[in-house]
Amino acid sequence: MGDRERLVDDLRERLAATDFYRWAGIELLDASPGEARVAMTIEPHHLNIQGLVHGGLVATIADTAMGLAVRTRLEPGRRHVTIQLGVSFLSPAAPGTVVARGRVVRAGRQVAFAESEVVDATGKLLAKAQATIAVTADRGA
Amino acid sequence: MGDRERLVDDLRERLAATDFYRWAGIELLDASPGEARVAMTIEPHHLNIQGLVHGGLVATIADTAMGLAVRTRLEPGRRHVTIQLGVSFLSPAAPGTVVARGRVVRAGRQVAFAESEVVDATGKLLAKAQATIAVTADRGA
Amino acid sequence: MGDRERLVDDLRERLAATDFYRWAGIELLDASPGEARVAMTIEPHHLNIQGLVHGGLVATIADTAMGLAVRTRLEPGRRHVTIQLGVSFLSPAAPGTVVARGRVVRAGRQVAFAESEVVDATGKLLAKAQATIAVTADRGA
Amino acid sequence: MGDRERLVDDLRERLAATDFYRWAGIELLDASPGEARVAMTIEPHHLNIQGLVHGGLVATIADTAMGLAVRTRLEPGRRHVTIQLGVSFLSPAAPGTVVARGRVVRAGRQVAFAESEVVDATGKLLAKAQATIAVTADRGA
Numbered sequence: 001m002g003d004r005e006r007l008v009d010d011l012r013e014r015l016a017a018t019d020f021y022r023w024a025g026i027e028l029l030d031a032s033p034g035e036a037r038v039a040m041t042i043e044p045h046h047l048n049i050q051g052l053v054h055g056g057l058v059a060t061i062a063d064t065a066m067g068l069a070v071r072t073r074l075e076p077g078r079r080h081v082t083i084q085l086g087v088s089f090l091s092p093a094a095p096g097t098v099v100a101r102g103r104v105v106r107a108g109r110q111v112a113f114a115e116s117e118v119v120d121a122t123g124k125l126l127a128k129a130q131a132t133i134a135v136t137a138d139r140g141a
Numbered sequence: 142m143g144d145r146e147r148l149v150d151d152l153r154e155r156l157a158a159t160d161f162y163r164w165a166g167i168e169l170l171d172a173s174p175g176e177a178r179v180a181m182t183i184e185p186h187h188l189n190i191q192g193l194v195h196g197g198l199v200a201t202i203a204d205t206a207m208g209l210a211v212r213t214r215l216e217p218g219r220r221h222v223t224i225q226l227g228v229s230f231l232s233p234a235a236p237g238t239v240v241a242r243g244r245v246v247r248a249g250r251q252v253a254f255a256e257s258e259v260v261d262a263t264g265k266l267l268a269k270a271q272a273t274i275a276v277t278a279d280r281g282a
Numbered sequence: 283m284g285d286r287e288r289l290v291d292d293l294r295e296r297l298a299a300t301d302f303y304r305w306a307g308i309e310l311l312d313a314s315p316g317e318a319r320v321a322m323t324i325e326p327h328h329l330n331i332q333g334l335v336h337g338g339l340v341a342t343i344a345d346t347a348m349g350l351a352v353r354t355r356l357e358p359g360r361r362h363v364t365i366q367l368g369v370s371f372l373s374p375a376a377p378g379t380v381v382a383r384g385r386v387v388r389a390g391r392q393v394a395f396a397e398s399e400v401v402d403a404t405g406k407l408l409a410k411a412q413a414t415i416a417v418t419a420d421r422g423a
Numbered sequence: 424m425g426d427r428e429r430l431v432d433d434l435r436e437r438l439a440a441t442d443f444y445r446w447a448g449i450e451l452l453d454a455s456p457g458e459a460r461v462a463m464t465i466e467p468h469h470l471n472i473q474g475l476v477h478g479g480l481v482a483t484i485a486d487t488a489m490g491l492a493v494r495t496r497l498e499p500g501r502r503h504v505t506i507q508l509g510v511s512f513l514s515p516a517a518p519g520t521v522v523a524r525g526r527v528v529r530a531g532r533q534v535a536f537a538e539s540e541v542v543d544a545t546g547k548l549l550a551k552a553q554a555t556i557a558v559t560a561d562r563g564a
Contacts, residue, residue, distance in 0.1 A: 366510070
């Protein structure tokens, strides 16, 4: 198994280990060092009163993609926590599949910066996000 | 029925009209002109792998509180859309009830600014958020 | 000399030790543990083509107030660096004196969060800002 | 004179029409539809007490580049005002020339979104910024 497959497997296991991602309908598509792509299949209960995807879910999928991207860069025994999140909502998201690509902009010893683009199934850009992520010792480590 | 009760009823109806808020477990606590408070009961499937509330949900409840706060200031036939959202995560959110208070900072004709504080059941400050919200003509109006 | 006067003196010395603040016209008004207030006298060369204070200067004065507020909470041998800054521009700033109050929202060991309100001479709210600030060992320490 | 030269000339005239940019040492390098590049020569009075470029100036140059980028897309009689600015400070900026490239992410009728990268003379990435920009009728129009 190559490094990339090991990376993807590790992240898939993390998502599978918690009910949150199943509940939210978020799954990992792909990952490589410094990047991760996740998808969310939009269900009727994800829509706001205007029939558009709730912005909080767009923030959720973007934050997930950025966190996993940073995760690919962490040494064992380190963990990441988003401390600041910014999202610009460029276009309303209609039902369908939404994909977020997260990318590490800079990974320091204690702080990492990441950014994300969220697109719909046609590739249309729905949102851009940025995260400031603290990197600390794992509690259990 | 007083103005405030009418306001609260109107917002409750909006939340009830969409499955999203029931699915997310978000309900309105109170509202007054320029303010809204919403609560979310944290369930096991809201937690991330570290046993803490996923930051995307904190963003979701803060955005909801701010949107409803702006809603209390809109004239009929106008609608609001969050175009930029910023969240600072101050303390990790453990299971329990999480409450977000949204407040209008400035409501202009085309743009409104709002802010939100998210606290846990003990009143501990979990997050602060800011939103830039576009105000436009209602599509159906 | 009381603790508060010592705090104010220490911050005044910091501002005086660098040409930047004199050049920018920024001076300390007051400080207490977790807070700092700075003022900037708007000159014609601070205005943009529309005759309003350039937003970058509003960001500068807000960031200065927040940095100094965090500074009041640092132990000796520690320094602060803003790593993320967000500013909402609520009203255009006309010539006159502009005052920014910075306040620590949460001061952790490695990360601090601060916020700031910028007002004009009449007390009108011009901008609100938030900063995520890294706290590290002083290089010279 | 080609369209691009006309664009650059128009922006240069705007910068020359106000003392702010001369005072701040900011000049236009280049522009094309949806993009603008500006440079700032760092002088000793631009440095903070740690000998690094004050973050407020990094915000200023990034905001200038984004505003001019949006400007290239405006129809006559329209003007732009930054309403929300976010800056991530990735690396400290040492003395030398600092260049910001601004780029329109989406230009709507009433709101535009832009982003900027700030680099030093060696091409090292110092900061990334995002702006939400209101587009309105020109006051004098």
